[in-house]
Amino acid sequence: MKPSPNLLSPDNHTLVLIDFEGQMAFATKSISTNDLRINTAITAGASKIFNVPTIVTTVAEESFSGPVFPEIEEFYPQATSGYIDRTSMNTWEDEAAYKAIVATGKKKIVLAGLWTSVCIVGPALSALSEGYEVYVITDACGDVSTEAHERAVQRMVHEGVKPVTAVQYLLELQRDWARQETYVPVTNLMKKYGGAYGLGIQYAHTLLNHQ
Known part of the structure; x- marks a missing residue:
């Protein structure tokens, strides 16, 4: 009856959101x-609902890359979350970001961000080399071409990174619809950002309420 230790749960990992600018x-x-913004919202919203330790990091925010997506700001406002701005392309090589990630004490790390072949590959392979289990939310990542994204994912998977999707991440954390304390926030998140699935939830809830 015990779930696999390879599954993600709210208390066994850290989420790192990288360069959504x-x-x-x-x-x-x-x-x-x-699609990128929708999947980013689902990812950030999921971590917020389940109180997952979450680190938001940017690169050259004021001089080049600009502010984070509104979907990040919605769940993790800069005023309260304190984004970590870097100059290094590899988050793992930034002292402040590295210390923040390690300080959570979690041995599983989930990554999402831009671009896959640079800003995700760097910390993913670096974390693996230090003994962390690494997951990448591949549809909350993107690159300058499909080729660049796919080769980056292929390279990371070859090294042992586990690919997941945004909806998979959310539902893996919920795991059981009887978990009432998060049921409403999860279904509300999907109603707003879940596309056809979200419409299905709205439809079902409306019919149940009428009955």
Whole structure:
């Protein structure tokens, strides 16, 4: 009856959101900006609902890349979350970011951000080399081409990174619909950002309420 230790749970990992900034998104071609923003919202919303330790890091925010996506700001406002701005492309090589990640004490790390082949590959392989289990939310990542994104994911998987998707991440944390304390926030998140699935939830809830 015990779940696999390879599954993600609210208390066994840290989420690191990397460089979800305008300048990085402008050149992203492997996924539409609309889908990227939706999947980013689901990822950030999931971690907020389940109180997952979450670190938001940016690169050259004021001099080049610009502010974070509104979907990040919605769940993790800069005023209260304190984003870590870097100059290094590899988050793992930034002292402040590295210390923040390690300080959570979690041996599983989940990554999402832009671009896959640079800002995700760097910390993913670096964390692996230090004995962490690494997961990447691949549809909350993007790159300058489909080729760049896919080769980056392929490289990371070859090294042992576990790929997941945004909805998979959310539902893996919920795990049981009888978990009432998070049921409403999870379904509300999906109603807002879950596309057809979210419409299905709204439809079902409306019918149940009428009955």
